[in-house]
Amino acid sequence: MLDRLIFAGLYRLAPKVLGALAIVKPETVIKWHRAGFRSYWRWKSRRRGGRPTVAPEIRKLIREMSIANPLWGAPRIHGELLKLGVEIGQTSVAKYMVRRRHPPSQGWRTFIRNHADGIAAMDMFVVPTISFRLLYGLLIMGHGRRHILWFGVTAHPTAEWIANQVTEACGWEQAPCYLIRDRDGAYGEVFIRRLRSIGIRDRPTSPRSPWQNAYAERLIGSIRRECVDHVIVFSERQLRHLLLCYMKYYNGTRTHLSLEKNAPISRAVDRAGHILCRPILGGLHHRYARI
Numbered sequence: 001m002l003d004r005l006i007f008a009g010l011y012r013l014a015p016k017v018l019g020a021l022a023i024v025k026p027e028t029v030i031k032w033h034r035a036g037f038r039s040y041w042r043w044k045s046r047r048r049g050g051r052p053t054v055a056p057e058i059r060k061l062i063r064e065m066s067i068a069n070p071l072w073g074a075p076r077i078h079g080e081l082l083k084l085g086v087e088i089g090q091t092s093v094a095k096y097m098v099r100r101r102h103p104p105s106q107g108w109r110t111f112i113r114n115h116a117d118g119i120a121a122m123d124m125f126v127v128p129t130i131s132f133r134l135l136y137g138l139l140i141m142g143h144g145r146r147h148i149l150w151f152g153v154t155a156h157p158t159a160e161w162i163a164n165q166v167t168e169a170c171g172w173e174q175a176p177c178y179l180i181r182d183r184d185g186a187y188g189e190v191f192i193r194r195l196r197s198i199g200i201r202d203r204p205t206s207p208r209s210p211w212q213n214a215y216a217e218r219l220i221g222s223i224r225r226e227c228v229d230h231v232i233v234f235s236e237r238q239l240r241h242l243l244l245c246y247m248k249y250y251n252g253t254r255t256h257l258s259l260e261k262n263a264p265i266s267r268a269v270d271r272a273g274h275i276l277c278r279p280i281l282g283g284l285h286h287r288y289a290r291i
Helices: 002-013 017-021 026-044 056-068 074-083 090-096 108-118 159-170 189-198 210-226 236-252
Strands: 119-128 134-142 148-154 178-181 201-204 275-280 285-290
Touching: 056 074, 056 090, 074 090, 108 119, 119 210, 134 159, 134 210, 134 236, 148 159, 148 236, 159 189, 178 210, 189 201, 210 236
Parallel strands: 119 178, 178 201
Antiparallel strands: 119 134, 134 148, 275 285
């Protein structure tokens, strides 16, 4: 009865409404009614005070914490925020966390860092002498602190020589779990058998993929830019001595961005005493310390 009165009133106000109703389906009228109902309750449920809104910077912080720590839930993030002096409810923390479709998983960077201490890398580089004879340098480095484990120099690299260098570098007690290398033909069957006997798992990179051994490639670039490109090599013995001096400087003195401006062998901070400068590699580099 009420709906009839509504339509009768509409007809008196707008007699032409019947023409519009002639091209409108009943489902459309019902759809209009539901939209009006939603608008009415949205207006009726509007905020009239209550809880204060969460500041945008706090919401951004919650999102960043949930992304950086995928194993943390709302209670853990809420506890960290309380320690930072942020007063917020746990339900609000859960509201602004990042939603994941799959179970939480660590990132590749975290996974690699947790296994870096058991990974070593090796690569070879060429250094010409004053007589244009080529000498081959063998580099073995650890991924954990980016430190140099071994330098070898020879004019004729063979699989047996490389295998002996790995034995001297890693020993039989502190061998890494994995060794990353390229697919150079110098790594023969003797070398592979030696790795197996020591207990090292051989991990050659894919063909034409030097980026898979990026740490060793980057270190070889540093050796060239900071050492061998500034000297003329006379003999194999001189090059070995030069590389060993650089290894001592690199491991104990040279700072790295990836190590938070620290050296592979951590350097203590000196705050008292006079600053003393000591030349390294004939003055190519210097070490500064307080005495």
